[in-house]
Amino acid sequence: MTFETLSSKTLYQGKVFDLHQEQVRMPNGKTARLDIIEHPPSVAMVPLDDEGYIWFIRQYRHAAGVEILELPAGVVESGEAPEACALREIREETGISAAEIQLLGEFYLVPGYSSEYMYVYLVKELQPDPLPGDEDEFITVERISVEAAYQMAEAGEIRDAKSIAALLLAAPYIKLSQK
Amino acid sequence: MTFETLSSKTLYQGKVFDLHQEQVRMPNGKTARLDIIEHPPSVAMVPLDDEGYIWFIRQYRHAAGVEILELPAGVVESGEAPEACALREIREETGISAAEIQLLGEFYLVPGYSSEYMYVYLVKELQPDPLPGDEDEFITVERISVEAAYQMAEAGEIRDAKSIAALLLAAPYIKLSQK
Numbered sequence A, B: 001m002t003f004e005t006l007s008s009k010t011l012y013q014g015k016v017f018d019l020h021q022e023q024v025r026m027p028n029g030k031t032a033r034l035d036i037i038e039h040p041p042s043v044a045m046v047p048l049d050d051e052g053y054i055w056f057i058r059q060y061r062h063a064a065g066v067e068i069l070e071l072p073a074g075v076v077e078s079g080e081a082p083e084a085c086a087l088r089e090i091r092e093e094t095g096i097s098a099a100e101i102q103l104l105g106e107f108y109l110v111p112g113y114s115s116e117y118m119y120v121y122l123v124k125e126l127q128p129d130p131l132p133g134d135e136d137e138f139i140t141v142e143r144i145s146v147e148a149a150y151q152m153a154e155a156g157e158i159r160d161a162k163s164i165a166a167l168l169l170a171a172p173y174i175k176l177s178q179k
Helices: A082-094 A146-154 A161-178 B082-094 B146-154 B161-178
Strands: A004-013 A018-025 A031-038 A042-047 A053-061 A066-070 A073-075 A096-108 A117-128 A139-145 B004-013 B018-025 B031-038 B042-047 B053-061 B066-070 B073-075 B096-108 B117-128 B139-145
Touching: A004 B004, A042 A053, A042 A082, A042 A096, A042 A161, A053 A082, A053 A146, A066 A161, A073 A082, A082 A096, A082 A117, A082 A139, A096 A161, A096 B161, A117 A161, A139 A146, A146 A161, A146 B161, A161 B096, A161 B146, A161 B161, B042 B053, B042 B082, B042 B096, B042 B161, B053 B082, B053 B146, B066 B161, B073 B082, B082 B096, B082 B117, B082 B139, B096 B161, B117 B161, B139 B146, B146 B161
Parallel strands: A042 A117, B042 B117
Antiparallel strands: A004 A018, A018 A031, A042 A073, A053 A066, A053 A139, A096 A117, B004 B018, B018 B031, B042 B073, B053 B066, B053 B139, B096 B117
């Protein structure tokens, strides 16, 4: 089942995403107008160090109006492979590089209105190796033990969907490696 | 830490969300332009029936261009309480009503560019009680056992961030109730 696109126009072209408006024909023959955010793919990382800590970041998010505890994440640049993006972003956001990287899963974030599709990686064998961060990001790194991180997530104390979802994807590997 | 909003203009007002452009001053004194989706709050539900099955839905998502397996979810209407929205949406999307409802957690979906904030509920004591669905939604209900649902989520077979995150939030309650 799909919707047939009858027409599409670009309402706005932004730095991070574009806004399209599409006229579609639905399976019942009726037409509808849909507003769609066209967003590049993105990545999120679960950085696990040798001492059993996961590296989170805390950053102010203007769209939310609050500081949020999140896993490191970023947007794939044009021509960049998702895995290369993950290794770059973790250096920019946490100042560490990872010698081991493993794809855990992939998901849409808000499939109702955005094309953004995220790749989630477990990254290990971490060592200090900073890259300059983005000018408009103000980030604090917080190392949280695996046990505390999952307790916080299950208790609803992590208010970011991708971070909670990434922890579930990582659970079979992280629990294995901690036992 | 926050960004100071210097100016804000509405670039687009849509049926589901608006697009704002804000000029902000950051903590380092520099200014930046941010494109922000203003979206109402939303809800997602983990419907658990007496036989140990979770009710998922499969629906075509035009922004993604594919059908996705998701938990039931919806957007809070103006003046509506999130819990009332959850009980309404589950009737519209799955044709069941719930006698028991419990808030599991809350999270932002894409705090980098959208204000959307989602409330996640565990709903139980289900019984047939349909409401007419939205005209532009084409939904198939899929009952999946608790065990299979978590296996699928951990294996990366559920490609929707809110659904995976909601399953982690529900885990302590669902595992308890199944044992």
